[in-house]
Structure formats: C-alpha cells, structure tokens
Amino acid sequence: MSVLVYTESEDGKFKKGALEAASYAKGIAEAMSTSLTAIVFNAEDTSELGKYGVDKVLSVSSDKLKNFNAEAYADAIKQAAEKESSKVVVLDQSANGKYIAPLVAVQLEAGYASNVVALPESTSPFQVKRTAFTNKAFNFTEISTEVKVVGLSKNAFGLKESEGAAASEAFEPQLSAEDFTVNVESVDKAKDKVTIADAEVVVSGGRGLKGPENWGMIEEMADILGAATACSKPVSDMGWRPHSEHVGQTGKPVASNLYIAVGISGAIQHLAGINAAKTKVVINNDPEAPFFKAADYGVVGDAFEIVPKLNEKLKEFKAKNA
Amino acid sequence: MKILVCISHVPDTTSKINFTEGDSKFDTNGVQFVINPNDEFGLTRAMWFKEKQGASVDIINVGGPETEPTLRKALAIGADTAIRINTIPTDGFQVAKELAKVAGEGNYDLIICGRESIDYNGGMVPGLLAGMLKANFINTCIGLEVEGVKATAIREIDGGKETLTASLPLVIGGQKGIVEESDLKIPNMRGIMQARKKPLNVVEPSGAEAATKAVKFEKPAPKGDVKLIDPENLDQLIDLLHNEAKVI
Ligand SMILES: Cc1cc2nc3c(=O)[nH]c(=O)nc-3n(C[C@H](O)[C@H](O)[C@H](O)COP(=O)(O)OP(=O)(O)OC[C@H]3O[C@@H](n4cnc5c(N)ncnc54)[C@H](O)[C@@H]3O)c2cc1C
Ligand SMILES: Nc1ncnc2c1ncn2[C@@H]1O[C@H](COP(=O)(O)O)[C@@H](O)[C@H]1O
Numbered sequence: 001m002s003v004l005v006y007t008e009s010e011d012g013k014f015k016k017g018a019l020e021a022a023s024y025a026k027g028i029a030e031a032m033s034t035s036l037t038a039i040v041f042n043a044e045d046t047s048e049l050g051k052y053g054v055d056k057v058l059s060v061s062s063d064k065l066k067n068f069n070a071e072a073y074a075d076a077i078k079q080a081a082e083k084e085s086s087k088v089v090v091l092d093q094s095a096n097g098k099y100i101a102p103l104v105a106v107q108l109e110a111g112y113a114s115n116v117v118a119l120p121e122s123t124s125p126f127q128v129k130r131t132a133f134t135n136k137a138f139n140f141t142e143i144s145t146e147v148k149v150v151g152l153s154k155n156a157f158g159l160k161e162s163e164g165a166a167a168s169e170a171f172e173p174q175l176s177a178e179d180f181t182v183n184v185e186s187v188d189k190a191k192d193k194v195t196i197a198d199a200e201v202v203v204s205g206g207r208g209l210k211g212p213e214n215w216g217m218i219e220e221m222a223d224i225l226g227a228a229t230a231c232s233k234p235v236s237d238m239g240w241r242p243h244s245e246h247v248g249q250t251g252k253p254v255a256s257n258l259y260i261a262v263g264i265s266g267a268i269q270h271l272a273g274i275n276a277a278k279t280k281v282v283i284n285n286d287p288e289a290p291f292f293k294a295a296d297y298g299v300v301g302d303a304f305e306i307v308p309k310l311n312e313k314l315k316e317f318k319a320k321n322a
Numbered sequence: 323m324k325i326l327v328c329i330s331h332v333p334d335t336t337s338k339i340n341f342t343e344g345d346s347k348f349d350t351n352g353v354q355f356v357i358n359p360n361d362e363f364g365l366t367r368a369m370w371f372k373e374k375q376g377a378s379v380d381i382i383n384v385g386g387p388e389t390e391p392t393l394r395k396a397l398a399i400g401a402d403t404a405i406r407i408n409t410i411p412t413d414g415f416q417v418a419k420e421l422a423k424v425a426g427e428g429n430y431d432l433i434i435c436g437r438e439s440i441d442y443n444g445g446m447v448p449g450l451l452a453g454m455l456k457a458n459f460i461n462t463c464i465g466l467e468v469e470g471v472k473a474t475a476i477r478e479i480d481g482g483k484e485t486l487t488a489s490l491p492l493v494i495g496g497q498k499g500i501v502e503e504s505d506l507k508i509p510n511m512r513g514i515m516q517a518r519k520k521p522l523n524v525v526e527p528s529g530a531e532a533a534t535k536a537v538k539f540e541k542p543a544p545k546g547d548v549k550l551i552d553p554e555n556l557d558q559l560i561d562l563l564h565n566e567a568k569v570i
Contacts, residue, residue, distance in 0.1 A: 095461075096480075106454055133348075144534065187479075244483075272335060317560050317564070
C-alpha cells in the first residue's frame with residue numbers, strides 16, 4: 001500500500017515540481033511507514049527520483065502519450081494506484097497536475113485537497129494544511145475517504161534528498177479509445193525561457209515604467225538573475241507586455257523564492273497573486289505605495305535610476321559568486 | 323446547443339478575511355459577494371454562443387437563498403434560466419455531485435465552469451464534475467469555438483498554450499482570455515428589468531456527501547515591517563538578499 005506520486009517530466013526530464021512532489025510524498029510515506037512509488041510518462045532516466053525518496057518507479061513509455069493527455073494520464077495513474085494499493089496519491093500543482101488531479105480523484109472515489117502546503121498534521125484522520133482565500137488564510141482540511149488525492153502547492157515544501165535508489169519497472173496501463181477523446185492539435189511554447197510557473201526569481205514591472213520601450217532594464221535584470229519576467233494587469237491590458245506575463249488574482253500566481261516589483265503600486269488584486277512568493281522586494285518612488293506594507297525589502301526612489309545601478313551591482317555579485 | 327454555466331458566489335476581492343466560531347467558519351459580516359470573475363468570463367462567452375449560434379444558456383449555483391442576487395445579476399447579463407440547488411456548499415465533491423445530477427438530467431452540450439473560485443481557489447469542481455459526468459474536460463481554457471458537436475479550445479499551459487479538439491458534451495474550466503475583459507457585459511437597465519421575470523428554479527439537493535471537511539482556518543503570522551534600503555546603498559540590498567533571505 002505504498003504512497004503514489006505522479007512525477008511530471010518534459011522532454012524526458014523531470015520538472016522541479018515533480019522532485020518536490022516526490023520529496024513531499026516521501027514524507028507522507030514515512031509517516032505512514034510505507035514506501036513510495038512514482039509513476040512517470042516517457043521519462044528517459046528515472047534514477048534521479050531515487051535521490052528524492054522514490055523506492056520504485058512505474059515507467060510508462062508510449063507513443064500515444066507523447067503529448068500530454070489528461071484523461072489518459074488520469075486513467076494510468078488510477079491503474080497504478082490500484083496496482084500499488086495506494087491510499088494516498090500526490091500530484092504537484094502545475095497546470096497539468098491541476099488538470100488531472102480531480103479526474104484521478106473521481107476515478108478512485110477519493111477526496112481531493114488542492115493547494116496543500118505542508119506535510120499532514122496527522123495521517124489518521126488525514127489532515128492537511130492548504131491555502132485558501134488567495135493565500136490570505138490557511139485551511140486545515142480533513143479528507144475522509146479511504147483513498148486521498150493531495151495536490152502540493154508549488155515551492156511550498158522544497159526539495160529533500162534522501163538515500164536510496166529507485167527500482168524502475170515498465171508499466172503498461174490498459175488505455176481505451178475513451179481515454180483519447182480530447183486531443184492536442186498543437187503546442188505553442190516558448191523554449192529556453194524561464195516560465196513564471198517554474199522560476200525561482202520573478203522580476204515584474206508595473207505602470208510606473210511608463211511604456212513598453214522601458215522594459216530593457218527589466219529584461220536585463222531577469223537575465224542576470226535567471227528570472228522570469230512578469231507584469232501588472234494594466235501593463236498587459238495596454239499591450240505593453242504579453243498577457244501571459246500578467247500576474248495577480250486574475251492572472252498567473254507566483255510562488256517563486258524572490259519577487260521583485262518595479263513601479264507596481266501593490267493593489268490587493270495584484271498582491272493576491274504573489275502572496276505565495278517567499279521574499280518580496282519593491283522599488284517605487286512613492287513611499288506611500290501599498291506594496292511597501294506587503295514587501296520584505298523596499299527601495300524608495302526612481303526606478304529609472306535605481307534599476308540600472310542595481311543591475312550593475314547584481315552583475316558584479318554574480319561574477320564573484322558564480 | 324444547450325449551455326450550462328456554473329456560477330460560484332464569492333467574496334469581492336477587497337473583502338477582509340475573518341473567521342468566526344473558533345476559526346471554523348468564514349465571517350460573512352460586511353462582506354460583499356460577486357460572481358466569481360472566472361465564471362463571468364465564461365458567462366460572457368456563453369452569451370456569444372447565444373447571440374451568434376442560437377444557444378440556450380442556463381446558469382446554476384449550489385448555495386442558499388443568499389446567492390440569489392448574484393444569480394439575478396447573471397440573468398441580467400443575459401442567461402435564460404437560473405437554477406439554485408438549495409444547500410450550503412461544504413466541499414468540491416459535494417458541489418460537483420449536486421451539479422452532476424442536475425446537469426446530467428438536463429443533457430447539456432457544454433458546461434462552462436471557472437478554472438477556480440477566485441477566493442476559495444480550490445480548482446476542484448470543474449474536473450470533478452467532468453469526471454462524474456464522464457464528459458470531456460478542458461481546464462484553464464482561454465479560447466473556445468464550437469462547430470456542430472466539435473469544440474476547439476485553447477488551454478493555457480505552464481509557459482505557453484496548446485490547441486485541443488474534443489467532441490461535445492464538454493466541461494471546461496474557463497478564465498480570462500476566453501473573452502477579453504473589455505468584452506465583459508455590465509447589466510443594463512433593460513437586462514435588470516427582464517431578469518426579474520426570468521425563472522429562478524430552486525431544486526432540492528440530492529444529499530450528496532462531502533469527501534473533505536474544513537476543520538479550521540488560520541491567518542498567516544503577521545509580516546514584519548518592510549526593511550527600507552537607501553537608494554545610495556544598493557549593496558546592502560544585495561547583501562540582505564544573499565545572506566539574510568538567501569534567495570540569490
Ligand atoms: C476584479 C479585479 C481584478 C484585478 N486583477 C488584477 C491582477 O490580477 N493583477 C494586477 O496586477 N492587477 C489587477 N487588478 C488591477 C489592480 O487593482 C491595479 O489597478 C493594478 O494592479 C495597478 O497596476 P500598477 O501597480 O502597475 O499601476 P499603478 O497603480 O498605476 O501603479 C504604478 C506605481 O508605479 C509607481 N511609479 C511611478 N513612477 C515611478 C518611477 N519612476 N519609479 C518607481 N516607481 C514609479 C507609482 O508610485 C505607483 O505606485 C484587478 C482589478 C480588479 C477590479
Ligand atoms: N457552489 C457552486 N455552485 C455552482 N458552481 C460552483 C460552485 N462552486 C464552484 N463552482 C464552479 O466551479 C468552479 C471552480 O470552483 P472551485 O473548485 O471552488 O475553485 C467555479 O468557477 C464555478 O464555475
């Protein structure tokens with residue numbers, strides 16, 4: 001009755017969220033005195049999972065699953081859970097993880113808790129802490145069904161290495177035509193660009209930057225820090241930046257370690273999307289801007305003077321600490 | 323085409339979040355409730371299907387009588403009929419089960435939900451509902467076209483988007499992008515007057531059981547004051563980020 005974790009991979013490589021989910025699931029397995037099994041789809045090398053606590057890997061290789069397919073993945077995960085008699089299934093909360101988790105829950109007649117941020121308070125009864133009200137509060141949720149599905153929030157648990165090796169075995173789920181009734185026709189994804197979802201650092205600009213022509217210094221900072229770029233809603237509404245960069249309540253959530261906000265006032269709807277970021281820095285020329293109440297570090301001043309100077313210093317720092 | 327739009331009734335974003343009864347219940351005192359923004363985008367898309375393709379649009383909510391003003395607002399935007407399943411929502415499972423019963427009986431071709439309730443943000447109901455109905459499901463939907471029984475949708479993925487096709491019946495979790503914000507409809511006087519006469523059917527619940535229970539709520543520990551750094555001394559910022567916050 002091992003714990004089962006879905007470890008997402010992309011082009012054969014595991015995503016950080018997947019390794020985090022494995023680290024977390026190992027914690028649950030330990031609390032329940034059992035082992036951890038991972039299910040992977042078309043991953044090249046699964047040995048890395050052993051470092052994060054996985055004891056056994058069920059490895060699915062299938063041309064039919066080359067493209068992500070929520071129904072088929074959910075069906076395969078269900079079959080893996082049955083094979084392993086798993087009582088707990090863990091998924092991370094990437095776009096794909098959020099897509100499949102409720103489908104898995106229905107198939108396993110399991111209760112599902114999303115946005116979980118910590119190991120269970122107790123495993124019997126099974127109680128987890130999750131965010132609620134756009135991170136303005138936490139909610140302790142008890143899952144009462146026999147099988148439980150847990151969605152782990154991004155960057156909430158971190159990576160935890162453990163000793164051991166993962167034994168890999170081929171797994172061939174029985175998939176039927178019904179699993180392939182939603183089909184991906186094309187994927188449009190920027191390569192070699194850090195995404196807001198996966199970034200450790202996010203550098204974000206607001207209306208205070210005056211116009212799209214001034215984003216060079218934001219992109220430069222992002223380059224130096226290996227960060228993703230983001231923006232406030234009016235900035236994307238005015239077409240200064242693409243919609244995919246808009247963060248906040250109606251945009252993307254940010255859960256990075258560091259969020260640097262330049263020329264953003266810190267409206268509640270903006271903050272709602274970045275509450276889960278660990279450290280927040282604000283650069284704004286108005287000391288009364290509400291962002292200063294939400295930030296850890298702040299610089300009061302003109303972004304057009306501060307950001308270029310800061311970029312130079314960050315470059316020196318990176319050169320020294322490379 | 324028969325469309326059902328699931329409407330969740332959520333506290334306005336600027337609401338103060340407080341709890342009562344030993345931190346076990348959300349304090350609705352002085353809180354203003356609105357249509358969940360993700361549902362408003364979906365509802366507006368449904369109006370487009372109504373105008374351009376002659377679709378019928380019902381809206382549905384699982385909730386007590388206090389949600390009726392929110393449903394009337396959705397009717398004023400242009401939905402034809404409202405259904406309220408008369409029970410207090412306790413978790414995503416119970417809500418999805420109640421919705422699945424009525425939605426299944428109604429033989430809808432397209433069920434539009436929001437990707438998540440913007441304030442409770444569970445992101446559970448749409449997928450659970452689709453699973454229970456054995457209908458096709460597309461989440462984080464930012465574009466949707468329907469021709470006959472074939473739907474073409476655009477889904478937001480981490481770092482990009484993808485185009486998918488599926489046949490109806492289909493459940494989607496929609497969000498901004500399925501229509502643009504500038505297309506959102508504000509109810510006009512005529513809409514509001516008409517909405518008063520539109521049917522709002524109250525259906526008794528089937529008594530679906532929840533699979534999870536909110537035991538208690540907790541607010542995050544108050545944050546310390548911001549540390550202000552002199553713009554002339556940016557080295558200090560780098561030092562703090564490196565040595566104190568350990569994020570660079
Ligand atoms: C239902 C709803 C949902 C919303 N969802 C979102 C959302 O998801 N995300 C979001 O971001 N917003 C959202 N908003 C909008 C939000 O309320 C704010 O209007 C928006 O966040 C403000 O963007 P801003 O901070 O870039 O612009 P402004 O509020 O105009 O702030 C610009 C800031 O730049 C500073 N500034 C000006 N010049 C300089 C300079 N030279 N150097 C440094 N600083 C300078 C100013 O002091 C000011 O604080 C939503 C609103 C509603 C009603
Ligand atoms: N009580 C409810 N009544 C009707 N629809 C709901 C209800 N709760 C959630 N939904 C729908 O499910 C979506 C996601 O909600 P949630 O799973 O609560 O984040 C919402 O955007 C609604 O479309």
